[in-house]
Amino acid sequence: MPEPLLTVSGVHKSYAGSPVLRPVSFVLTPGAVTVLTGPSGSGKSTLLMIAGGWEAPDGGEVTAHPPLPGGPLGAISWRHAGFVPQSVGLLDELTIAENLAFAARLGGPDGRRRVTGLLGALDLGDLADRLPAEVSGGERQRAAVGRALAAGPSLVLADEPTSHQDSARTGLVLDALRAAADRGAAVLVASHDPAVARHADRTVTLDSAHPVHDAG
Numbered sequence: 001m002p003e004p005l006l007t008v009s010g011v012h013k014s015y016a017g018s019p020v021l022r023p024v025s026f027v028l029t030p031g032a033v034t035v036l037t038g039p040s041g042s043g044k045s046t047l048l049m050i051a052g053g054w055e056a057p058d059g060g061e062v063t064a065h066p067p068l069p070g071g072p073l074g075a076i077s078w079r080h081a082g083f084v085p086q087s088v089g090l091l092d093e094l095t096i097a098e099n100l101a102f103a104a105r106l107g108g109p110d111g112r113r114r115v116t117g118l119l120g121a122l123d124l125g126d127l128a129d130r131l132p133a134e135v136s137g138g139e140r141q142r143a144a145v146g147r148a149l150a151a152g153p154s155l156v157l158a159d160e161p162t163s164h165q166d167s168a169r170t171g172l173v174l175d176a177l178r179a180a181a182d183r184g185a186a187v188l189v190a191s192h193d194p195a196v197a198r199h200a201d202r203t204v205t206l207d208s209a210h211p212v213h214d215a216g
C-alpha cells in the first residue's frame with residue numbers, strides 16, 4: 001500500500017458560528033479513487049476547497065507528503081492539483097480544446113498528447129473547436145474534467161463531476177478519473193451518484209452539518 005499523498009486530520013469549518021463541515025479525518029493515497037458522500041450541505045464542496053488549499057479550515061490540518069508546491073496565493077499549484085468545480089468554470093473565449101491545452105501547458109511537454117487523449121476519452125473530439133457556449137452542459141462538465149486532468153496532476157479534486165452525465169458518459173468520466181489514479185494520482189470525488197460510489201476504492205461519508213428534522 002503506497003504512503004498517503006494527503007492527510008486530512010480533524011478538519012472542520014463554521015460560517016458565522018454555524019457548522020458547515022463537521023470534523024473529518026482521512027487519507028488520500030496515490031492510485032486510489034476516494035469518493036466523498038454525505039447529505040446536501042454536509043460540506044463536501046467546502047472540504048474539497050480546503051483540501052486544495054483554496055479555503056482555510058477553522059481547525060485540523062491538511063498535510064501533503066511530500067509537500068505539494070504552492071501557487072502564488074498559497075493553494076496547491078494548478079500543476080499539482082487538478083480541480084473540477086461544481087460550477088465547471090471554463091474560459092468562455094477559448095474553445096474546448098484550448099481550455100484543456102491552457103491547463104496542459106502547466107504539465108510540460110506531454111501536454112498536447114494528453115489533450116488529444118482526453119478529448120477522445122471524454123467523447124469531446126468532435127467538439128474540440130467549439131466554444132463552451134456552443135456545447136451542452138454535460139459536454140462543458142466533461143471538458144472541465146479534461147482540463148483538471150490535462151496537466152497530469154498528482155492530486156485530483158472533483159466536485160460532482162457526473163451530475164450532468166448520462167450513464168454512458170458517467171462511465172467515461174469515471175474511466176478518465178480511474179486512468180489518472182492508475183498513473184499515480186490521488187483522486188477525491190464528491191458525489192451523490194451511486195454509480196460513482198460503486199467505482200470507489202474507498203468512501204468517506206460526511207455527517208450532516210444541519211440535520212433535517214421531520215416536521216411531523
Ligand SMILES: Nc1ncnc2c1ncn2[C@@H]1O[C@H](COP(=O)(O)OP(=O)(O)OP(=O)(O)O)[C@@H](O)[C@H]1O
Binds near residue numbers: 021038047
Ligand atoms: N461562503 C459561505 N458562507 C456561508 N455559508 C456557506 C458558504 N459556503 C457554503 N456555505 C454553507 O456551508 C454548507 C456546506 O456547503 P457545501 O457546498 O460545502 O456542501 P455540499 O455537501 O457540497 O452540498 P451539496 O451536496 O448540496 O453540493 C451549506 O449549508 C452552505 O450553505
